[in-house]
C-alpha cells in the first residue's frame with residue numbers, strides 16, 4: 025500500500041495490518057459506486073474481512089469499508105488482544121491524554137478552496153435511499169459554552185456539490201450543541217472527518233458524559249496523545265493523519281428534506297426535515313482513500329457495540345460486580361454479560377445496573393463466567409439449561425429505550441434474565457470436558 029505513514033498509526037497502517045493477516049479483500053476490477061460496491065461490502069462483511077476498491081467508476085480515488093467489522097479487527101487496530109479487550113481498554117481510558125496540536129498533517133496535503141463534493145466517490149447503498157450518503161464521516165464540533173470537542177457519526181445525504189443534508193437530534197450530543205448555537209442565532213462550525221483510525225471511530229461511536237472531549241478520548245483509546253491539525257476555515261481541530269476533511273457550517277434555523285435512508289435497524293428512516301451542512305473547504309491527502317460504511321453491517325454494529333459494552337462493563341465494575349465480559353452483538357439492543365456471582369440475588373442487581381448504564385438496552389442476560397458471551401450459542405445454552413422463567417426475570421415497564429420518536433412505544437420495556445446456576449447446586453452444573461483435549465489438534469491428524 026502506497027505512502028504508509030511512519031508517524032502516528034493511521035487508517036492506512038490499520039489496513040496494512042489487516043492485509044498482513046489476510047483480513048482484507050483488494051478489488052482491482054472497476055466497481056460502480058451505486059449499489060455494486062454496497063453489495064460487495066455486504067459479502068466481505070459476512071466473511072469478516074475489510075474491502076478495498078482500487079477503482080471506483082468515475083473517480084480517481086480508492087474506497088474502503090468494513091475496516092472494523094469484528095471485535096478482532098478493532099483489537100488489531102488498537103493493538104490489544106480480542107479476548108481481554110474490555111479490561112485492557114478500561115485501563116487505557118484511565119489515562120489523562122489530551123490531544124497534541126501539530127503544524128501540518130497528511131490530511132491537509134491538498135486544500136481545495138472551491139470544494140466539490142461530487143468529485144468524492146460517495147456510495148449509494150440501498151434501493152430507496154434518496155441519494156448517495158456519507159456514512160463513515162465523524163462530525164467534530166465544539167460546545168459553544170465549554171469548548172469541549174464532540175465527535176459523532178452522523179449520516180449525510182449528498183444534496184449538491186456544496187451541500188449535505190445531516191441528521192442530528194437531541195439527545196445526541198451534536199444535536200444538543202447545535203441547538204445551543206441556534207438559540208443564539210449562530211451557525212455551528214463542523215468538520216467531517218473521513219478515513220479515521222479505529223480509535224477515532226470507536227471514540228465517535230461512544231456516548232460519553234456531556235463535556236468529555238471525544239478527541240482526547242480517542243488518544244486514551246490509542247494509548248497515546250492524538251495528533252491534530254487546525255482546520256483551514258473553521259475553528260476546530262481534526263486528526264492529522266485522517267484521509268479527508270469536509271469543513272463547513274450548520275446554519276441556524278435551516279431545515280430541508282432528508283431521506284429516506286436505509287439505516288442500522290435494517291429498515292428505512294422516512295423522509296424528514298433535517299439540518300443542512302454548507303461546505304466551506306475540503307482538505308485531503310493527495311491520494312486519499314474514501315471511507316464508506318454499510319449501515320447495519322457488522323462494522324456499524326461492532327463499533328456501536330464495543331463503545332456501549334465499555335459503558336456496561338465499567339458501570340458493573342464500579343458497582344463492585346465481578347463481571348468478566350460483556351457482549352452486545354449481534355444487535356446492540358440486546359446484551360449478555362458473564363460474572364462470578366457471590367450471592368444468588370446478585371445477577372439481578374447487576375442486570376439493573378446494566379440497564380441503568382445503557383438506556384437503549386432492551387433484553388439482557390446474566391450468565392456465569394464459564395459461559396462465553398461472545399458466542400450466542402453458548403448464551404442460548406445457558407438460557408435453556410440454567411434459567412428459570414418463573415423466578416429469574418427482571419421486568420421493567422415504561423423505561424426509556426432507543427429514543428427515536430416514531431418507535432417509542434416499541435423500545436420502552438426492558439427484560440433481564442438471570443441464567444446463572446444457583447449457588448448451592450454448582451457441582452451439579454459443572455460443564456463436561458474431554459481430558460487434555462487442547463493438546464489434541466485435528467490439523468496434526470490430516
Ligand SMILES: Cc1cc2nc3c(=O)[nH]c(=O)nc-3n(C[C@H](O)[C@H](O)[C@H](O)COP(=O)(O)O)c2cc1C
Pocket residue numbers: 159160174175176177178179180191192193195196197198228229230231232317319324327328
Ligand atoms: C455509522 C453510524 C451512523 C450514525 N448515524 C447517526 C445519525 O445520523 N444521527 C444520530 O443522531 N446518531 C447517529 N449515530 C449514532 C451516534 O454517532 C452515536 O450514538 C454516538 O454515540 C453519539 O454520541 P454523542 O451523543 O455523545 O455525541 C450513528 C452511529 C454510527 C456508528
